Amino acid sequence: MNGISFSDIPSLFGYQFMQYALVGGVLASATCAAIGLFMLLRREALIGEGIAHVSFGGIALGLFIGVYPIYTALLLSVAATLSITWMRRKGIANSDAAIGIVVAFGLSLGLVLLSLSGGFNVDLFSYLFGSILTIDIQDLTISAALAIGVLAFLGALHKEVLSITFDEKAARVSGIPVERITIAFNILVALTVALSIKIIGILLVTALLILPGVAAMQLRLSFRGTMLFALAASAVSVIIGVVISAAVDVATSAVIIFVAMAVAAMTTMYSRLGDSK
Amino acid sequence: MSVNVGPQPPDGKGPPVIRADRLEVIRGGTVVVEDATFSIEKGDFVGIVGPNGGGKTSLVQALLGLLPRSKGEIWINGVRQHEFKNWEKVGYVSQDATSFDEKFPLTVRELVGIGLVSGKNTGRPLRASDWKRVDEELQFMGIADVAGRRVGELSGGQRQRVVVARALVRNPELLVLDEPERGMDASALEKFYGKLSELHKERKTTIIVVSHDLSTVFCRMSRVLCVNRVVYSSSVDGSTEEEALKKVYGEHFNIVYHRHECTERFA
Numbered sequence: 001m002n003g004i005s006f007s008d009i010p011s012l013f014g015y016q017f018m019q020y021a022l023v024g025g026v027l028a029s030a031t032c033a034a035i036g037l038f039m040l041l042r043r044e045a046l047i048g049e050g051i052a053h054v055s056f057g058g059i060a061l062g063l064f065i066g067v068y069p070i071y072t073a074l075l076l077s078v079a080a081t082l083s084i085t086w087m088r089r090k091g092i093a094n095s096d097a098a099i100g101i102v103v104a105f106g107l108s109l110g111l112v113l114l115s116l117s118g119g120f121n122v123d124l125f126s127y128l129f130g131s132i133l134t135i136d137i138q139d140l141t142i143s144a145a146l147a148i149g150v151l152a153f154l155g156a157l158h159k160e161v162l163s164i165t166f167d168e169k170a171a172r173v174s175g176i177p178v179e180r181i182t183i184a185f186n187i188l189v190a191l192t193v194a195l196s197i198k199i200i201g202i203l204l205v206t207a208l209l210i211l212p213g214v215a216a217m218q219l220r221l222s223f224r225g226t227m228l229f230a231l232a233a234s235a236v237s238v239i240i241g242v243v244i245s246a247a248v249d250v251a252t253s254a255v256i257i258f259v260a261m262a263v264a265a266m267t268t269m270y271s272r273l274g275d276s277k
Numbered sequence: 278m279s280v281n282v283g284p285q286p287p288d289g290k291g292p293p294v295i296r297a298d299r300l301e302v303i304r305g306g307t308v309v310v311e312d313a314t315f316s317i318e319k320g321d322f323v324g325i326v327g328p329n330g331g332g333k334t335s336l337v338q339a340l341l342g343l344l345p346r347s348k349g350e351i352w353i354n355g356v357r358q359h360e361f362k363n364w365e366k367v368g369y370v371s372q373d374a375t376s377f378d379e380k381f382p383l384t385v386r387e388l389v390g391i392g393l394v395s396g397k398n399t400g401r402p403l404r405a406s407d408w409k410r411v412d413e414e415l416q417f418m419g420i421a422d423v424a425g426r427r428v429g430e431l432s433g434g435q436r437q438r439v440v441v442a443r444a445l446v447r448n449p450e451l452l453v454l455d456e457p458e459r460g461m462d463a464s465a466l467e468k469f470y471g472k473l474s475e476l477h478k479e480r481k482t483t484i485i486v487v488s489h490d491l492s493t494v495f496c497r498m499s500r501v502l503c504v505n506r507v508v509y510s511s512s513v514d515g516s517t518e519e520e521a522l523k524k525v526y527g528e529h530f531n532i533v534y535h536r537h538e539c540t541e542r543f544a
Contacts, residue, residue, distance in 0.1 A: 166388070170370065172343060173453075175396020221382060
């Protein structure tokens with residue numbers, strides 16, 4: 001094992017790459033947790049998976065044409081979420097089928113472009129599995145802007161999103177602009193997924209969207225309590241995950257997910273024990 | 278320009294809350310409501326009955342603008358439906374309003390608070406006065422004791438009262454409930470309709486209820502619309518009610534009242 005001893009862990013926090021990793025990771029995971037809780041309530045958790053796979057096509061496109069891959073991933077992610085919304089609204093396909101169609105498109109586009117450019121390379125792997133320890137000040141700035149945007153949107157319109165989630169027809173009758181808020185929400189989901197790829201990776205970003213919310217919902221708290229717990233669980237998962245992965249020298253994003261899963265397992269057990277008393 | 282004003286009653290008591298004129302609704306290529314002309318006046322307590330698939334839900338959804346109409350015109354408070362702006366004065370509880378996930382992370386108080394959100398205050402945070410209003414509505418609906426509980430933990434009757442409180446918290450002039458009896462036993466149903474009668478009498482709210490519970494509709498409500506693609510409008514005190522029921526349910530259909538169960542009708 002190429003890791004360090006646990007007594008060396010405090011010294012890790014002195015390194016700039018570690019500070020960037022922790023700040024960027026907490027920002028990205030908090031954004032994912034906040035928007036992910038609403039996705040869970042809307043029973044749309046798999047839209048994140050669909051958008052992440054379309055981002056694969058976007059990353060491949062960026063690498064192929066020599067543009068910063070996150071930009072092309074962003075573009076395709078937003079196009080994907082609007083396509084899913086459009087297919088559902090027009091009755092062309094239900095949610096599952098629409099997600100399936102965009103996943104197939106994204107993966108196929110990625111494979112074609114990779115074939116044309118001579119196959120898989122190191123850059124692509126860093127996007128598939130994330131590279132939190134290599135994020136720079138530009139990534140941090142983007143993550144901070146995204147976190148501010150998403151949290152401001154949800155802070156201002158969480159009642160409206162909840163109202164639409166709870167009973168869309170009643171929300172329409174009360175004059176809430178359901179279409180506009182839904183499209184804005186879906187675009188924020190696309191941005192969150194695409195911008196979290198650098199940190200957590202295409203294959204694992206859905207876990208950060210789902211797990212903190214699942215963990216929090218076991219505890220039967222109020223909405224405010226559930227949201228705060230989800231944010232705290234995501235931050236704790238990132239911090240512990242980054243530290244453990246540095247100590248034992250294994251893939252950081254995978255360890256973050258394992259910690260998030262452990263938190264969800266603990267809240268589930270706690271809830272079940274409470275039920276059996 | 279005065280295109281907004283719908284047909285006016287001759288007695289000058291103001292326009293009907295709802296007026297449908299030769300309304301036709303098509304769903305999935307099939308005509309589900311045909312040539313419907315009727316009005317609902319301020320303060321009416323209207324039951325909409327009819328067989329499954331008869332078009333009851335489609336009718337109310339068309340009245341509220343949730344379904345497009347293929348023909349005809351709808352006026353709400355004398356204003357053409359597509360020009361009507363005061364939707365915060367309309368409360369609606371859909372058929373599946375209580376079928377939420379058991380783990381849905383909202384307390385009863387939070388859910389009723391969300392009912393205050395409308396097109397006219399989008400993005401505005403709730404104030405102390407809003408929460409006071411929420412607490413008043415919880416009290417009125419008899420659910421103040423479960424205010425802090427999560428909505429998923431409630432019984433069917435409690436859930437129904439919570440979603441009605443959510444619709445009522447904006448003080449609507451018109452309340453529309455689509456099959457509210459789902460998930461309620463006879464006792465819960467009795468309490469629930471008792472509360473609706475109270476609401477109708479105390480606040481003069483116009484109430485429309487889509488229901489399969491004919492005895493409740495004919496005992497408690499002032500008017501009935503019988504719907505089976507065609508809409509037969511009658512007053513329960515008029516002589517046409519039996520005819521209307523036979524038209525939608527068939528000639529074999531008869532309704533029998535038990536005086537002791539129907540105190541409001543025979544008061």
